[in-house]
Amino acid sequence: MTHTPPSEHDIHAYVDGHLDSPHRSEVERYLARHPERADEVQGWRQDAQQLRTLLAGDLAPAPAFDPALVRARAGRRRIVRLAMAASLLFCLAVGGMAGWAARGMGPGAMKPMADAMQAYRLLALDHGVGMDITTANEGDLRSWLAGRVGSSVRLPDLADAGFRPIGGRLFATDQGPAAMVLYDDGSGHTVSFYVRPPGVARHLLPRGTREDSGLLADYWSQGGHNYAVVAVADEAGRAAAQRMTARTI
Amino acid sequence: MSDPKIDEALRSMLPRLRRFALWLARDEHAADDLVQSTIERALSKWHARRDDESLRAWLFSILYRLFLDGKRRSGRYARLLSMLGREEPTWPSAERVAVAHSTLAAFASLPVEQRSLLIWITVEGMSYQEVADILEVPIGTVMSRLSRARRALRRLGEGVPETPALRLLK
Numbered sequence: 001m002t003h004t005p006p007s008e009h010d011i012h013a014y015v016d017g018h019l020d021s022p023h024r025s026e027v028e029r030y031l032a033r034h035p036e037r038a039d040e041v042q043g044w045r046q047d048a049q050q051l052r053t054l055l056a057g058d059l060a061p062a063p064a065f066d067p068a069l070v071r072a073r074a075g076r077r078r079i080v081r082l083a084m085a086a087s088l089l090f091c092l093a094v095g096g097m098a099g100w101a102a103r104g105m106g107p108g109a110m111k112p113m114a115d116a117m118q119a120y121r122l123l124a125l126d127h128g129v130g131m132d133i134t135t136a137n138e139g140d141l142r143s144w145l146a147g148r149v150g151s152s153v154r155l156p157d158l159a160d161a162g163f164r165p166i167g168g169r170l171f172a173t174d175q176g177p178a179a180m181v182l183y184d185d186g187s188g189h190t191v192s193f194y195v196r197p198p199g200v201a202r203h204l205l206p207r208g209t210r211e212d213s214g215l216l217a218d219y220w221s222q223g224g225h226n227y228a229v230v231a232v233a234d235e236a237g238r239a240a241a242q243r244m245t246a247r248t249i
Numbered sequence: 250m251s252d253p254k255i256d257e258a259l260r261s262m263l264p265r266l267r268r269f270a271l272w273l274a275r276d277e278h279a280a281d282d283l284v285q286s287t288i289e290r291a292l293s294k295w296h297a298r299r300d301d302e303s304l305r306a307w308l309f310s311i312l313y314r315l316f317l318d319g320k321r322r323s324g325r326y327a328r329l330l331s332m333l334g335r336e337e338p339t340w341p342s343a344e345r346v347a348v349a350h351s352t353l354a355a356f357a358s359l360p361v362e363q364r365s366l367l368i369w370i371t372v373e374g375m376s377y378q379e380v381a382d383i384l385e386v387p388i389g390t391v392m393s394r395l396s397r398a399r400r401a402l403r404r405l406g407e408g409v410p411e412t413p414a415l416r417l418l419k
Contacts, residue, residue, distance in 0.1 A: 008392040013377075018376075047371075047403060051372055052371060059265065065281075066256070066260060067288055071256070
């Protein structure tokens with residue numbers, strides 16, 4: 001007969017039926033000598049038995065969670081997530097490309113040399129009111145231009161076409177200082193000669209012509225500057241602009 | 250193991266998982282969510298499972314952890330709400346589950362870990378070692394916690410009169 005009480009492990013194993021028969025009889029002998037402990041252990045056995053019986057009713061099939069279904073649902077979700085990731089990437093790419101394409105574009109810079117046309121509208125239609133320099137002397141105008149925009153800028157000579165310079169005006173643009181020299185033929189026709197740096201983005205222009213709200217502009221790039229010749233888009237303006245462009249390039 | 254074999258193995262565990270989830274969460278919808286998440290996680294982590302590990306113990310461990318995580322989150326949420334001066338949402342009470350028996354009533358009111366211990370050991374018949382692995386404690390700790398759980402169930406079960414067969418509809 002042993003006097004050491006069974007371990008906690010053995011008591012639980014007895015309740016749960018995990019003991020082999022020699023150990024079981026040992027625990028039973030101990031419990032026989034300790035009725036109080038025996039009552040408790042008996043209660044535990046009853047509770048365990050009851051729990052097993054009562055909870056057996058909760059074992060119901062759960063077809064909604066069939067692994068094949070869950071697997072399919074997870075697969076669909078993965079596709080949706082992939083699609084979302086792909087569309088996000090697509091949006092980023094489109095936005096990025098649009099942003100790159102739109103670089104350097106700002107109000108007024110959307111079309112080539114739109115600033116030259118604005119400058120013409122500002123001054124030429126008022127026939128030279130608000131000039132910075134008012135002189136017909138080409139030498140003065142040339143040095144004025146050289147000091148402000150660049151010494152490489154050549155001023156066209158249109159005297160044989162009947163156009164003479166009447167003055168110049170400086171503009172501040174996003175691309176740097178711009179200068180406009182206005183020519184007049186004495187009968188109300190004006191042509192402007194506009195020059196500015198290409199800007200930080202070095203946005204040089206292919207040679208081109210465009211018309212916008214009654215004005216026409218010939219534009220090109222040369223020697224690190226952007227040029228525009230602007231006139232009213234009529235017969236005389238067209239002819240004058242053409243001549244000026246031909247003289248300059 | 251091929252996919253259909255994995256599915257079959259998991260399928261055979263579904264009723265047990267659902268029963269465990271039901272007694273953990275004490276709420277049908279929460280239990281269903283738990284089972285669903287458990288199956289999802291089991292499918293995605295199948296390759297990480299040790300071959301010698303019992304599938305049942307592994308799944309119970311996943312479900313138990315998911316439940317504790319969810320409870321922690323809802324606990325934080327409740328604290329946040331009470332900080333904002335709102336009513337603390339009550340955890341689904343035992344009354345929502347059918348309580349037809351004093352032992353069941355007592356069982357439903359035990360703390361989460363004691364409920365889990367009793368389901369794993371007395372109802373599912375899992376080994377003490379498996380339970381120790383799930384809870385990540387030494388086997389001796391499992392024994393003492395099991396004693397506490399059994400005493401608590403006894404005390405509560407005896408305190409509740411046997412007669413009122415309170416069965417609220419789910």
